Amino acid sequence: MSRRGPLITLASVVVLAAIFLWANTVAGKSATGTVAAGAAATGTASPAQTAKAPLSALYAGRSSGNEVAVAVAINGRKAAANLTPGQGGVIQLQGSVTGDTVTLTGGNGAALSGSVSGVAMFGTVTLGGGQQSFPFSAEQTVVEAIYTGRSSGNEVALAIATEGRKAVAYVCNGQTIEAWLQGSVNGNQVTLAGKNGASLTGSLSGLALFGTVTPAAGLNFPFSAELSPRPAGVYQARITVNGLATRIGWTVLPDGTQLGVAVAGQARHPAPPLNLGTNSFTLDGGSFTAAPVAGQDTVVSP
Amino acid sequence: MTTEQTAVPLARDQYAKPLVVALGSGCAVAVALGVYGRLHHPTHYALDVAGFSSPLYAKAWLTTAAVVFAVVQLGTGYRITRSAAPAWMAAVHRWSGRIAILLTVPVIVHCLYALGFGTYSARVLAHSVLGCIFYGAFVAKMLSLLQRDKMPKWVLPVLGGVVFVSLIALWATSALWLFATKGVHS
Numbered sequence: 001m002s003r004r005g006p007l008i009t010l011a012s013v014v015v016l017a018a019i020f021l022w023a024n025t026v027a028g029k030s031a032t033g034t035v036a037a038g039a040a041a042t043g044t045a046s047p048a049q050t051a052k053a054p055l056s057a058l059y060a061g062r063s064s065g066n067e068v069a070v071a072v073a074i075n076g077r078k079a080a081a082n083l084t085p086g087q088g089g090v091i092q093l094q095g096s097v098t099g100d101t102v103t104l105t106g107g108n109g110a111a112l113s114g115s116v117s118g119v120a121m122f123g124t125v126t127l128g129g130g131q132q133s134f135p136f137s138a139e140q141t142v143v144e145a146i147y148t149g150r151s152s153g154n155e156v157a158l159a160i161a162t163e164g165r166k167a168v169a170y171v172c173n174g175q176t177i178e179a180w181l182q183g184s185v186n187g188n189q190v191t192l193a194g195k196n197g198a199s200l201t202g203s204l205s206g207l208a209l210f211g212t213v214t215p216a217a218g219l220n221f222p223f224s225a226e227l228s229p230r231p232a233g234v235y236q237a238r239i240t241v242n243g244l245a246t247r248i249g250w251t252v253l254p255d256g257t258q259l260g261v262a263v264a265g266q267a268r269h270p271a272p273p274l275n276l277g278t279n280s281f282t283l284d285g286g287s288f289t290a291a292p293v294a295g296q297d298t299v300v301s302p
Numbered sequence: 303m304t305t306e307q308t309a310v311p312l313a314r315d316q317y318a319k320p321l322v323v324a325l326g327s328g329c330a331v332a333v334a335l336g337v338y339g340r341l342h343h344p345t346h347y348a349l350d351v352a353g354f355s356s357p358l359y360a361k362a363w364l365t366t367a368a369v370v371f372a373v374v375q376l377g378t379g380y381r382i383t384r385s386a387a388p389a390w391m392a393a394v395h396r397w398s399g400r401i402a403i404l405l406t407v408p409v410i411v412h413c414l415y416a417l418g419f420g421t422y423s424a425r426v427l428a429h430s431v432l433g434c435i436f437y438g439a440f441v442a443k444m445l446s447l448l449q450r451d452k453m454p455k456w457v458l459p460v461l462g463g464v465v466f467v468s469l470i471a472l473w474a475t476s477a478l479w480l481f482a483t484k485g486v487h488s
Contacts, residue, residue: 003448005396005447006443006444006445006447006448007444007448009396009399009400009403009444010441010444010445012400012404013403013404013407013440016404016407016408017407017410017411020407020408020411020412021411021415024411024415024416107422108422108423131483
């Protein structure tokens, strides 16, 4: 009899663990169904709630005492957030969406839990090794976002500006390869096209955008980009130099790194450095101004 | 293999096979848990146990309860490995052990499923490693019990000691840390 005891103990542990794991998996798959995993367990998924987080949205806001800025991106069941405290760098969080509840965690005990209510999100952020908690509120913003990144082999850098469902992008290597792209955002799919077979397709995942960019027919580069604060973005100048219509594009990364190409007729040259404070630059002794490009702008002539 | 060797086995070789099976299984479980925790993409959420302010507190109190039963384990285990322990003490040892280990099951499922094997701080790394060791040692001890007569005398106390010490350390790196940093409440 006692010989079977240890086996029964082992088996009961395995069975109980399997039940919990199964219940979690079921709860994860359908965030709606009520799951009874033993008498003591209930779902955090709040199945009765009718409000659901939208499929894809950005929320921006602050904690009630203005200690920390909060930006949350939702994409399907995935969510990501950037917390920007008054001092110190940006804290990045990753997590998931269950029903209308958003739960995110990051390094060093940072966390965010919130619930979506219409176009607002309310909840609590935790900072500083789990020591400080602040209530916050954030509002769904018109999705005007800048994504910047590089191709996996560092062949090109790119910046994508989205505004609502429209998007523009500029991709270049700072020397001779460059392309202007224009397109749309549908759900988490980003599709842009340009001249000479240029195209960009990508999918949004949390704060990141992954895909393939084709600056010219035959050149395909996988890339990753992420949501980037200013001065990151797409900048453009259309000027006349020595009687030649010249178009200059810049991809500016969040750290201020810029790659640009000046195109005059068939000639392509590295773009002059852009002063990111004033958006001005000098070329051939003349002083000019560039403009940041928004997602609604037209950059590819029809 | 010669006939001489099978005919005249060394006395200590009787121990070898059951012990290797038990310890090997324990090691396999520990490694498997660690690998699962590392490979499984953390969901960052899991089912909650009702009645607590957060999953973290539910886990902390479950672990604390397990530690209470583990202390009972230590006391009764100490007595029954020596002779002349009353019969009820073995039953108390068995059942306190079962309750303790079952109390930890919801905790480890949440840990592995929602969080995974973490390495981002010394506390978290230690906790992750200890969790794997705890369940590995537990499996080794259960399998050793099956072949109790064929084991060296030191095996059960040592494995029991590892289970106990790792559980206390698990509790110290999670529940105690939580109570110390966020206060003792439900």
